[in-house]
Amino acid sequence: MLLRARIVLPVSRPPLEDGAVLIRGNRVAAVGPWRKLAALEGGPAVDMGAAVLLPGLVNAHCHLDYTDMAGLPPQREFPDWIKGLLALKAAASYSDYALAWLRGAKMLERTGTTTVADIEAVPELLPDVWSATPLRVASFLEMTCVKIVRKPQEILQEAAAKAGSLSPRRGYVGLSPHAPYSTTPALLRQTAALARRRRWRLTMHVAESIEEFDMFLHRRGPMFDWLRKQREMSDCGLGTPLAQIARCGLLGPNFLAVHANYLDGHDVAALAKARASVVHCPRSHAYFGHQPFPYRKLAAARVNVCLGTDSMASVRGTGRGKVELNMFAEMRAFAMTQPDLAPAEVLRMATQAGARALGWERRVGGLFRNALADMIAVPFSGKTGEAHEAVLHHTGDVDAAMIDGQWVAPPR
Numbered sequence: 001m002l003l004r005a006r007i008v009l010p011v012s013r014p015p016l017e018d019g020a021v022l023i024r025g026n027r028v029a030a031v032g033p034w035r036k037l038a039a040l041e042g043g044p045a046v047d048m049g050a051a052v053l054l055p056g057l058v059n060a061h062c063h064l065d066y067t068d069m070a071g072l073p074p075q076r077e078f079p080d081w082i083k084g085l086l087a088l089k090a091a092a093s094y095s096d097y098a099l100a101w102l103r104g105a106k107m108l109e110r111t112g113t114t115t116v117a118d119i120e121a122v123p124e125l126l127p128d129v130w131s132a133t134p135l136r137v138a139s140f141l142e143m144t145c146v147k148i149v150r151k152p153q154e155i156l157q158e159a160a161a162k163a164g165s166l167s168p169r170r171g172y173v174g175l176s177p178h179a180p181y182s183t184t185p186a187l188l189r190q191t192a193a194l195a196r197r198r199r200w201r202l203t204m205h206v207a208e209s210i211e212e213f214d215m216f217l218h219r220r221g222p223m224f225d226w227l228r229k230q231r232e233m234s235d236c237g238l239g240t241p242l243a244q245i246a247r248c249g250l251l252g253p254n255f256l257a258v259h260a261n262y263l264d265g266h267d268v269a270a271l272a273k274a275r276a277s278v279v280h281c282p283r284s285h286a287y288f289g290h291q292p293f294p295y296r297k298l299a300a301a302r303v304n305v306c307l308g309t310d311s312m313a314s315v316r317g318t319g320r321g322k323v324e325l326n327m328f329a330e331m332r333a334f335a336m337t338q339p340d341l342a343p344a345e346v347l348r349m350a351t352q353a354g355a356r357a358l359g360w361e362r363r364v365g366g367l368f369r370n371a372l373a374d375m376i377a378v379p380f381s382g383k384t385g386e387a388h389e390a391v392l393h394h395t396g397d398v399d400a401a402m403i404d405g406q407w408v409a410p411p412r
């Protein structure tokens, strides 16, 4: 199949005017000027017309099964928001979670995401929901260990057995210890060791709130006071939340640190040295009103920073259109906080950087030879130099989407 578009934006290289992408099976066979590829190929082509054709977006952090938990009000203190979420979770049934997962997957599919890293609170539903979505999904099974009713090795063994028994259609399974405050050092150390042996990827919420930072660094604040009644707190007072997970051996190239809003200089250096990735969720960050995300410090240390939507439970409407899981909205929200950052760099974070974080840099996040044929198109009739900016400002559904060489939304 040969696709032609006014602009082909491969991300991995500069945009091409009147470009084309040749697809063989589920792979990209060539990317180049339309004239050249048409002369080589000769067969029928699909002309996308006045559009930018670009790789599908990579959403590096999501909770699809919380899609119906929208509308939770932000709280002055982070633990109060968690309590609200826990109450909603306790009231949800298996089918509530499964339907929410699929509704969330549909939102992502319509709005240009083709790959998602998802935290799975209910892994039992995975075989059913995977088979009902075309998305490429890296599913991370969530583990918590607050109330010490069960031993860490039991929790880990159960998650590992589940992970080993599941085989997603287009993705893989990894593990997600929930956060430093909702786990124990023993669970974290054992998870790190097992992931190294099995070559699994890990993701975890880290240093999301000031309350978490104060709990670990200073043994004080509302989170410390809340959890001291139910959690062994001898790991607090030793350093920052990021230092806690570094001590437990979790940091490495297979690790995605989600949020990382509250870091000291040592934390940034440790992330860089370990070649770990950081996932920033711009709208979730704004919802909670955190301190500014330390993007400049991370970028200066060459930490791989990518973008994610987080869940519908931490996104607030802007009054413009309905609120959805939408990576274009995340790119725009991030760009607003970084007015000096080139739109091309923001798009790179939502594609190539996310792919690298997931260990898929040779498969997705760019249009290059042998990449999986995951791509999207958005309308555009301006100048080539304005294509990145136009992509960032795209609202609504995409014009067309392809995953694994198959149209999931054919060109309109």
Ligand SMILES: [Zn+2]
Pocket (backbone or CB within 6 Å): 061, 062, 063, 119, 205, 258, 310, 311
């Ligand atoms: Zn999250």
